[in-house]
Amino acid sequence: MLKNKEYFRKIREKITEIENTETILNFCNKWEYVKYKIREFSMIFSNEINKERRKQESNLFHIISQCCSKEELNSEDKEKLMTLLVKLDEMYLKRVKGAFVRSKATWMEEGEKNTSYFSNLEKKRQEYKTMTSLLINGKECKDIKII
Numbered sequence: 282m283l284k285n286k287e288y289f290r291k292i293r294e295k296i297t298e299i300e301n302t303e304t305i306l307n308f309c310n311k312w313e314y315v316k317y318k319i320r321e322f323s324m325i326f327s328n329e330i331n332k333e334r335r336k337q338e339s340n341l342f343h344i345i346s347q348c349c350s351k352e353e354l355n356s357e358d359k360e361k362l363m364t365l366l367v368k369l370d371e372m373y374l375k376r377v378k379g380a381f382v383r384s385k386a387t388w389m390e391e392g393e394k395n396t397s398y399f400s401n402l403e404k405k406r407q408e409y410k411t412m413t414s415l416l417i418n419g420k421e422c423k424d425i426k427i428i
Contacts, residue, residue, distance in 0.1 A: 285330075288323075288326055291322065291326070292319060292322065295315070295318050295319065295322060296315055296319075299311060299314055299315050299318065334372065337372070338369070338372055341365055341368060341369050341372070342369075344365055345362065345365050345366065345369070348361060348362045348365070349362070415427075
């Protein structure tokens with residue numbers, strides 16, 4: 282979406298429209314309203330893009346299944362099938378990249394959270410590393426202040 286020129290054009294239009302609005306005078310309120318409108322538009326725009334992508338994907342599946350249902354494929358059909366499969370792979374790669382970006386953004390926002398397993402593991406290691414007694418002049422000392 283960030284590389285889509287139509288998306289940027291419409292976002293600029295929304296910002297300009299809000300800048301010229303006389304009903305909101307406070308800068309902070311305008312900024313919050315701009316963020317709200319951009320988010321609202323982005324969700325609608327991305328839904329439309331996803332609908333179109335799913336439609337293209339469905340059409341590719343349909344054409345591929347038609348090609349595969351033929352008993353014998355000539356060289357032209359094989360080439361067409363390979364081209365369609367490459368297009369389908371490209372669509373899947375785009376989807377995977379999007380998922381990767383979203384998961385990375387979620388991780389950046391929320392951060393890494395320790396589970397109870399790792400917390401308990403850390404406690405056990407700390408207990409293992411802690412000295413509870415010390416030999417001083419051949420005598421065992423368990424006093425924490427002296428250790």
